[in-house]
Structures are given as structure tokens and as C-alpha cells.
Amino acid sequence: MKLLWTVLGLSLLAPAAFAETPFQLYEEGRFADAEKSALAEGDAAGYALAARADLAAEMMRPEPCRPCLEHAEALAQHAIDLDPGLPEGRIEFVVALGYQARLIGALEAHFKGYAEKAKNNIEAAIDSDPENAWAWAALGGWNIEIAHDAGSTLARWLYGASLKDGLDDFSKAFAAAPDNLVIRFQYALSLAACHEAAYREAILDALSRAAADAPHGAYEAYAQKCAKELLTALRADDMDTFDRLVRHDQGYP
16 A cells, blocks of 8 residues: 555655656647746746747748748847846847848848847947857847948948957857857858858858757757758859758748
């Protein structure tokens, strides 16, 4: 009888003891479950992870979904409201804005103030955590994209952005997280969309590193697959395919 009660007790404890955390669900690619579980935490970190799960699902979707991006933005904003000092909420907010800007176009994004909102949140994230690789990568991508879209003179005058600053920012991201394959992949995308011919060797190096690193979780495995596809096209000088993949991977319709 004592053994029976012991077994029954263990069986009752097992679901709680072995319940998967929101981050484990995220790593497995169960993004809807990860969001639900993260939101149940009720804190800023939970809302930030819920936004991250939404954005990962969006990036892996064949076609962009603006309502999905707006939902992720709202989750990230709630994380910021709960804890302004938490970098993750601000980073997810910036990612959501960036993808929306590509859907609505540079002019509308300018009038909506997306660039300023993004920069303010990135700088706040860096102030909270100066060694945050994701924040430095976000600032690098922001600088490069603004400089490309607006031109060097206008980018500096309107936003204080420059290509050189973007390259420096990514260098800081690599120093903080040298084995982060997603940051290498995003660096390659930023340069490819900007000046592919001028930065061919840097793009090849970044994609090669992203293709060789060990992925952690479903989204990193997806990013690595995309990096390998880009690398194959670039090595084959199939620039039509390469350019099409770059636009798709950056979230353009």
C-alpha cells in the first residue's frame, strides 16, 4: 500500500515537475503554445517572450501578416510598460516596427515616426544592457537600412544614421556574441540589401559562419536554412535568386 501511494504521488507531481517552460516551447517551434505560456507569467519577461514567439512565427510564414506584426508590437509595448529597463521588450518592439516599415514603405514609415521610435528604444536597451548583442545588431541594422533608403546625406541629417556606424554596431554585436548565427545572418541581409557588390566578401563570410554554427532551437534552424540558401545562390552567382531570397527574408511582400 505504501508503494502504491508513492507511485500515485509521483504521478501527480510529474506534470508540474516536467512541465515545459515558455522558452522551451519557443525553442521547439511551438510558438502559439510559447506565447500562451509566456503570457500566463504575467510579467514583462513573459510579454517580451510572447512577442518574440509571434515574430518568429511571422518570419517563418511564407507571406507577411501585418496584423500579426501589430499584435507582436502590442505585446512588446506591454512588456516595456511593465518594465522599461528590460531590453528584450524594446528589442522585440523594434523588430516588429522594422518589419511593418517594410510592408508600408519608407515614406509612410517616416511620417509615422518609425525610425525615431526604433532608435529611441534601441538606445534605451543599450543603456540598460551595454553588452546586449541583440541591441547592437538592431542598431547596426537600423543604421544600414536608413543610410541605404535615405542616402548618406539625408540619413545623417534626418536621423543621425550612417553606414559606417552600422558596421561598427555589428562589430560590437559580434564581440558580445561571436557564435550567434542569427546575428551573422541578419548582418548578411543588411549588407546584401544595401551594397551587395561592395560587400560581397563580408556577406560570404557572414553566411558561411551562419551556415556552419550549431543552431539552438527551431527558429535558429530556420535562419540557418535561409543562410545556406543565400550562400548557395551567391556562390553560384545566381543574383536573381539571391536578390529574391534577400527580399523575402527581410519580410518584403
